[in-house]
Amino acid sequence: MGIDVGSVSTNLVLIDEQDNLVYKSYLRTQGRPLDILKKGIKEISDQYGEYKIAGVGATGSGRYLASVLVGADVVKNEITCHAVAALANNPEVKTIIEIGGQDSKIIIIEDGIVVDFAMNTVCAAGTGSFLDRQALRLNMEISEFGRIALNSSNPVRIAGRCAVFAESDMIHKQQLGHNQEDIVKGLCDALVRNYLSNVGKGKTIKSPILFQGGVAANEGIRESFKMELGEEIYVPRNFDVMGAIGAAILSREEVSSKGYTRFKGTDIYKQEYKVKPIDCNGCSNLCEILEIRENDEVLARYGDKCGKWSL
Amino acid sequence: MMCLPFKMFIGNYIESIERGADTIVITGSCGPCRFGLYSLVQEDILKDLGYDVDLIVIDALREGYREFGSNLRKITKARSLLGLFKSSRLALELIKRADNLTDISNYIRAHAIDKTQVNMIMDNFYKASLEIHGARQLMDLIDKTEKELHKVELIKNYDPIRIGIIGEIYTIIEPFVNLEIEKKLGQLGVLVDKSLTPTKWLEHHVMSYPLGSKSERTKYKLAKPYLSTMVGGHGRETIGSAIYYKNMGYDGAIQILPLNCMPEIVAKSILKNVSSDYDFPIMTLVVDEMTGEAGYITRLEAFVDLVSKRREKQTIG
Numbered sequence: 001m002g003i004d005v006g007s008v009s010t011n012l013v014l015i016d017e018q019d020n021l022v023y024k025s026y027l028r029t030q031g032r033p034l035d036i037l038k039k040g041i042k043e044i045s046d047q048y049g050e051y052k053i054a055g056v057g058a059t060g061s062g063r064y065l066a067s068v069l070v071g072a073d074v075v076k077n078e079i080t081c082h083a084v085a086a087l088a089n090n091p092e093v094k095t096i097i098e099i100g101g102q103d104s105k106i107i108i109i110e111d112g113i114v115v116d117f118a119m120n121t122v123c124a125a126g127t128g129s130f131l132d133r134q135a136l137r138l139n140m141e142i143s144e145f146g147r148i149a150l151n152s153s154n155p156v157r158i159a160g161r162c163a164v165f166a167e168s169d170m171i172h173k174q175q176l177g178h179n180q181e182d183i184v185k186g187l188c189d190a191l192v193r194n195y196l197s198n199v200g201k202g203k204t205i206k207s208p209i210l211f212q213g214g215v216a217a218n219e220g221i222r223e224s225f226k227m228e229l230g231e232e233i234y235v236p237r238n239f240d241v242m243g244a245i246g247a248a249i250l251s252r253e254e255v256s257s258k259g260y261t262r263f264k265g266t267d268i269y270k271q272e273y274k275v276k277p278i279d280c281n282g283c284s285n286l287c288e289i290l291e292i293r294e295n296d297e298v299l300a301r302y303g304d305k306c307g308k309w310s311l
Numbered sequence: 312m313m314c315l316p317f318k319m320f321i322g323n324y325i326e327s328i329e330r331g332a333d334t335i336v337i338t339g340s341c342g343p344c345r346f347g348l349y350s351l352v353q354e355d356i357l358k359d360l361g362y363d364v365d366l367i368v369i370d371a372l373r374e375g376y377r378e379f380g381s382n383l384r385k386i387t388k389a390r391s392l393l394g395l396f397k398s399s400r401l402a403l404e405l406i407k408r409a410d411n412l413t414d415i416s417n418y419i420r421a422h423a424i425d426k427t428q429v430n431m432i433m434d435n436f437y438k439a440s441l442e443i444h445g446a447r448q449l450m451d452l453i454d455k456t457e458k459e460l461h462k463v464e465l466i467k468n469y470d471p472i473r474i475g476i477i478g479e480i481y482t483i484i485e486p487f488v489n490l491e492i493e494k495k496l497g498q499l500g501v502l503v504d505k506s507l508t509p510t511k512w513l514e515h516h517v518m519s520y521p522l523g524s525k526s527e528r529t530k531y532k533l534a535k536p537y538l539s540t541m542v543g544g545h546g547r548e549t550i551g552s553a554i555y556y557k558n559m560g561y562d563g564a565i566q567i568l569p570l571n572c573m574p575e576i577v578a579k580s581i582l583k584n585v586s587s588d589y590d591f592p593i594m595t596l597v598v599d600e601m602t603g604e605a606g607y608i609t610r611l612e613a614f615v616d617l618v619s620k621r622r623e624k625q626t627i628g
Contacts, residue, residue, distance in 0.1 A: 061605045061606075061609070076612075076616075077608075077609045077612040077613045077616070078609060078613075079609065079610075079613035079616070080612075080613055080616045103606070111624075113617075113620045113621065113624055114613075114616070114617045114620060115592070115617070115621070116592070116617075117613060117614075117617065119606065119609070119610060202583045283434075283438060308431070
């Protein structure tokens with residue numbers, strides 16, 4: 001099993017021994033990772049209760065939380081997990097473009113190992129949550145957003161440098177009377193330009209190029225990438241859960257060498273979890289410590305700088 | 312807009328003043344970096360805030376011998392040349408010992424079985440160091456801490472990944488600013504070395520004046536094909552250090568860039584070429600006030616994964 005707790009979505013996958021995908025779920029995190037994780041595990045339990053889960057890997061910004069809850073065998077960062085999954089999908093891959101809810105990355109691979117990577121630094125303009133917001137503002141389903149762009153024949157120019165300026169630029173163009181599809185296409189182009197000059201700057205992008213992460217569902221962005229790079233862009237079938245697949249593959253490798261799993265079983269969704277914040281006044285760091293309890297037992301504490309609270 | 316160290320300096324001053332400091336010593340600079348403005352602007356700011364302190368600027372010797380001497384005497388309170396020499400030597404000794412302690416803790420943390428033990432020992436050291444007075448007591452405390460560190464159980468036959476930390480001096484030595492990068496990498500089992508420390512700085516600028524220390528001159532030489540002149544701050548050192556670490560057999564280097572630091576921005580764009588010419592992984596992390604550490608840790612972990620995979624491949628292939 002692979003779990004990817006991201007800022008926007010929480011993904012769970014099950015793979016078999018040959019790394020084939022058996023099950024996937026894509027849930028919105030909605031700011032409540034614990035509850036959503038429980039919900040995801042419950043779905044798996046309902047559907048596959050009788051199967052045995054041999055190992056668990058956790059990734060995403062909520063990976064430590066997920067690991068505490070389910071008992072993960074591997075806790076790995078998103079970059080490694082995305083690379084592992086992409087290589088399993090296409091061993092020849094040279095460049096991975098990954099755009100998620102809050103971050104975007106580029107991963108450069110040579111001979112099957114990661115040689116370089118970059119993540120967006122301070123700007124969220126090129127990421128999924130900005131697209132989400134714009135779709136909402138234009139009163140469109142995010143799933144239609146990309147398709148509309150494909151109908152555009154004359155895209156408008158939009159400043160993609162900054163989310164705030166992009167939005168005011170869009171409003172300005174819309175008030176001038178431009179077509180909606182031209183504005184949407186302009187936005188797609190702007191985001192791709194921003195990505196390539198911000199995240200991808202200085203990197204040599206070689207094909208085959210894999211495009212994954214939630215935003216890869218957006219046909220408009222895919223098309224803009226293709227035009228800008230002049231190369232074919234491949235979107236893997238399970239583009240939206242690649243991080244979780246990578247975590248699952250890593251956990252399979254880990255468990256087969258270790259011989260056992262720390263997974264606590266699919267029944268964990270029945271437990272009651274409580275999170276209690278503690279302010280430590282032990283020193284001038286004033287750490288905010290989080291304590292997670294399963295029923296009445298303390299599962300984990302973290303957030304301290306010195307380690308005196310950690311279990 | 313001022314650069315990150317400028318803000319942190321002011322914070323450090325205020326903290327020290329509230330603990331009772333009445334004099335601030337800062338070095339001057341006439342280079343192209345904004346550091347040269349620090350003393351003047353900061354003195355104004357402190358005055359506006361209502362703090363009554365003495366700000367002493369030590370400029371390089373070539374800016375005037377007499378001022379240099381009188382400033383030093385003010386700081387050390389020494390009456391004679393001999394006294395001046397004695398108290399300076401004591402100060403240097405303390406700085407060296409403190410830097411050495413950090414190095415030891417980094418080594419032990421990378422090798423330790425239980426890394427939190429090292430963190431606890433160092434935390435206790437920092438806490439205790441605020442409560443003691445005078446050089447003698449501080450030396451004793453360092454001795455005691457070193458002994459404790461050597462008691463920590465280590466992993467046998469462990470060959471850690473080695474990463475050099477490069478960049479502007481203040482950013483790489485101040486753990487609060489760089490989000491404790493040494494500790495974080497140590498916890499991943501990585502042995503870290505900083506390209507600049509107070510000791511290295513003093514050796515270069517004071518002890519070997521006016522020629523400069525050997526290691527720093529080597530770095531200038533290494534940086535020369537990429538950057539033949541000084542760009543202020545530690546831009547040239549950053550480039551030289553990257554190549555230096557490569558030559559020393561390190562697995563990678565991480566540049567810490569304080570937001571808005573001009574010399575480091577220059578270095579960053581050059582490091583890209585260094586990285587591809589020398590086939591040496593270099594990552595740049597920009598820091599300013601962000602205390603959400605998730606993205607930072609993700610980058611560090613991924614970078615460590617990257618260099619360890621490279622090493623695996625090189626040893627097999």
